[in-house]
Amino acid sequence: MMTDINSQYTERYSNILVPLAKRLESFLCEIFEDTPRIDRISARAKSIERFVSKSTKEENGNKKYNDPLNQIQDQLGARIVVFYRDDVDIVSGLVESYFRPIEFRTVVPDSDYEFAYFGRHYILLIPDDVIDHKLPKILPFFELQIKTLFQHAWSEANHDLGYKPSKDLPAEFKRKIAFTSAQAWGADQIFNDLHRELE
Numbered sequence: 001m002m003t004d005i006n007s008q009y010t011e012r013y014s015n016i017l018v019p020l021a022k023r024l025e026s027f028l029c030e031i032f033e034d035t036p037r038i039d040r041i042s043a044r045a046k047s048i049e050r051f052v053s054k055s056t057k058e059e060n061g062n063k064k065y066n067d068p069l070n071q072i073q074d075q076l077g078a079r080i081v082v083f084y085r086d087d088v089d090i091v092s093g094l095v096e097s098y099f100r101p102i103e104f105r106t107v108v109p110d111s112d113y114e115f116a117y118f119g120r121h122y123i124l125l126i127p128d129d130v131i132d133h134k135l136p137k138i139l140p141f142f143e144l145q146i147k148t149l150f151q152h153a154w155s156e157a158n159h160d161l162g163y164k165p166s167k168d169l170p171a172e173f174k175r176k177i178a179f180t181s182a183q184a185w186g187a188d189q190i191f192n193d194l195h196r197e198l199e
Contacts, residue, residue: 006048037082044076045075086192
């Protein structure tokens with residue numbers, strides 16, 4: 001079964017998702033070209049390794065995905081990185097005027113006393129202008145994340161250092177990761193306040 005999922009997704013990745021990601025990135029860059037304080041816009045196909053790993057996840061001893069090729073929503077993902085926290089709201093408003101959101105959530109730590117991942121996530125329908133109708137149809141949506149520069153930098157480093165499912169990270173390691181998240185949160189807050197004052 002694992003080999004079958006691997007081969008099916010590998011074919012989808014190369015023939016459909018990678019070209020689709022390039023068209024989606026161009027589309028997003030075009031519609032947001034006049035929006036100030038956007039640092040970068042990117043789109044990507046979920047890597048084969050990460051997709052296969054995610055497809056085998058379990059919850060309460062049961063497989064999380066019975067049909068991963070049709071259930072995993074972030075096979076196609078995009079990210080908009082902005083300067084300040086207020087810009088997240090501005091870009092979110094534009095996203096909701098251009099796209100049809102299927103799901104929306106603001107990701108924050110479970111407790112106000114914790115620091116970890118922050119970000120805004122949407123599941124959006126892929127615009128018809130982006131789809132190549134000559135190719136087989138796949139999932140009709142993509143995931144869009146909107147983050148500040150500090151949220152983006154922290155999440156990338158944290159994913160590399162902290163997201164190791166095969167390892168049980170020591171408490172001291174986890175505290176250091178939480179400390180860096182607190183610093184990123186603080187920098188975001190201060191830069192946003194300074195920007196508001198200068199405006």
